[in-house]
Structure formats: structure tokens, C-alpha cells
Amino acid sequence: MELGLNMLITPLLKHWKFALLTSAMISLLITLGFWQLSRAHQKKDLLETYLKRIQTTPLTVNALNQLNNPLFFRVELNGYFDNAHTILLDNKTYHSQVGYEVYTPFLAHGITSPILVDRGFIPIGVSRESLPSIKNMGGEMTIIGLITKPPKYATFSTTEEALAWPMRVESIDLARLATKLLSKPLSPYILKIDPQDSRAYPITWTIDTLRPERHLGYAVQWFALAIALLVSFVFYCRNNA
Template sequence: MQILNQRFRLPLWPTLAAILAIILFIKLGFWQLSRAEEKEASFALLEHYAKQIPVTLPESLVKLDDYLYNRVEIRGFFESDRTIYLDNKIYEGIAGYHILTPLRQINSTNYVLVNRGWISGGKDRSSLPIIPTPDELITITGVVVSPAIRTWSLSDKQFTGKVWQNFSLDSYQNLTGLTFQPFLLLQQNETRSDGLIRQWEKPDSGSAKNMGYAFQWFALAAVTFIIYIVLNVKRKIIT
């Protein structure tokens, strides 16, 4: 008669490696959960401010965190000669540009960079579309967002003249020598007929992706534990 005898052994280095790996995977899982919570909180804030009456932006410099996702109202003058065409922006399957124009705040030397909307690039990409820009005092209403913008491109070149592939407020500020509020404003109200589309997509919180990553890390921790147990059960047949 044969009896299967099983013994569990604890080799030092494999045990330490397994423990460290499991701890690491669990920590990464909880980190992803915390990122999901942060994104949910930011999304809730965006939803809250979207229902509020626009607040008037002060003429002095502000902090991004104090106004992020707020609807604000700004009065000032556009400077059309400093307009940027942000390339590779898609609307309903059509490639085009987002039009970014600095607005000098009234009674101030500070500027706000306004994303005025989307326009098609047209068939001839060598010719930029002409955007009518008001030169009189104007009131802009919009949503404050982070100024960091990255788009897909085939080139490492950040900009060519008025056409930019990726946008950095610091780079633009250094290039122009102007002082900007630390955000980008997504214009909502209509101004003079300029052919721009301002149907801004309402972003998803993105928390589902982080929840998925968290599950993967926790699953890796569980798999590591199971593999460790299986590999370290010594089996011996007794006759």
C-alpha cells in the first residue's frame, strides 16, 4: 500500500522573495485604489462647479487649485497675433485644430490663455484656417482646466510657427514674454461668428481603469502566494 506524505518546507531566500513580491503587489493595488478615489473626487468637483454661476476672475494672479474646474468670467482683449493652432484635434472623426488665443485681462498686465474651440484643418494642411477675432473689449465665460496638453504626433518637434503639436504653458510664456494665469480656459459662450465649435467633451472620471489595475495587482499577489505554496509542498511516497 502506498501513502502520499506531504510536507511543507520554508526555504529562506524564496520565502523572502515571495513575501516581498506579495507586499509590493498589495501596495500597488491599494495605490491604484487611492488613484481611483482621487479621480472620483475630481470628477465630483467638476460636476459640482458645472452647475454653479460663473465667478469673476480677479485681475491678480491666482492659484490653479483654487479655480480648477470652476466656471469663471473674464473681461479683456484678445491678442490675435499670438494665436496658436493646436494640431491633431479630432471632432466627429475629422482632424483639425484647437484655437488658443491669449486674452489680456482688463486693468491688468496678466493674461489668460483661452481655448476658443475646434475648427477643421481642411484639405490643404499647408494653409491655416482664418479665425475672426474680436478686437474690442470682450467677456469670456469658460471652465478652468490644467494647462498641460499633449496630443499624438509623428514628430518630436513641439511647434512650427503657429502650429503646435503639444502645448506647455511655461514654454509659451517664455516664448511670448507675457505673464499668464496658471490655467487654460475652455470657452463656453459664443462671441462673434468665428466658425469655432465649442462642444467640449465631458470627461470620464477614469477611475474604472485604476480599479482594473488594482484588481490585477491583487490577483498577482494571490497568484504569487499560490505558486509559492505549490512549489514548496514536498511530496514523498511511503510504501
């Protein structure tokens, strides 16, 4: 046993810099593994919250205003659309078609800030040089939708043109868009219109996030790399004893 320890300790003392670097790398890989496990638990809780809340009866404005976190609740709003300021989120797909996600501000009674409503998907049309025709949602109306956060990523957009409406954008930046809309803040959330609404474009309710299983897979990879690095280091020490 003493001989075995000497076979490991001697290379450690001889190559202490390499040993220190290996130790740091293993610690980093283990930390990343536990971080991914934590993310998996967070996503699991998020999905459970989503599945629970979408089953509830649509909230009224009064009930909505009393919530600290309205995410994933269904809500019923009364008001009207600001059709003059429709936004087209670029590079979206629906059933293998490429196009845009249509967003229009909704001024709801009882809510101070306009809320962007995701009205669904529209195909790109004949050419990217011209934008598709968007139907107006005129008059006062009632809509039901799902409270969500703005989508995080989108690509392949043309450059925004100031005061050009509909405005084609590559991402939903609420603070930036607010300066181009009504010169006042927008709601920090968006509303995905009910897929059953006959006035909506095709739309699905999904969560824009990785599933817990993906994070668990990443955690396994980080831990496996840490083990592989440790085993390689042990063999190195033995071979250089």
C-alpha cells in the same frame, strides 16, 4: 498539521532567494493595488468637484482673484484677445474629424497675466502643409468660460518654428510658450470658452483624466496578480517538499 507546515517551510529554507523575491513581488503588487484605490478616490472627488462647480453662476474677476484653487469654476472676463499669437494644438479629434484645438491669449481686465483661451476645434483642412485660416476675435469683449488645466498629451505635431504664427504645437507648456508670447508669465490655467458662445469653434467641456472605474479595474488586476503569485508559490513549495 505539523507535516503540512514542514512541507512549506522546507522549500522556503532550501530556496530562500526565490521566496524572498516572491515576497517582494507580492508586496509590490499589493502596494500598486492600494495606490490605484487611492487614485480612484482622488478621481471621484475631482469629478464631484467638477460637477458641483460647473453649476455655479460665472464668477467675476474679483471673486476669481480671491480663490486659491479656481479649477472648474465658470468665470466671466472682460478684455481682448491677442490674435497675433494664436496656438494650434495638434492631433485633436472632434466627431471623427482630425484637426487642431485653437488657443488664443486673452488679456482680461483685473488679471495680471494673460490666460490662454481654448476657442474650440477646427478641422485640419486640405493638407498638413498649410495651416487653416483662424478667425480673429477683434475688439474689447466679454467671454464666459470654464477654468481648467492645460491638456497633458498630444502627438504627431510638426516641429515648432520660432516666431511662426499661428504656432503649431504638440503640447501646451505654459512656461515655454510665455517666452514666445508677451515675454511675461501666462496664467497657470486655461479657459475653455462657453460652447454656447456663437463666436466659438465646436467645443465640449470634459475632464482630461481617467474615470474612477478605470482605477478600480487596475486595482483589481494588481490584487489578482498578487493572489495568483501567492497561490503559485504555495503549489511550488508543496511540489518541492
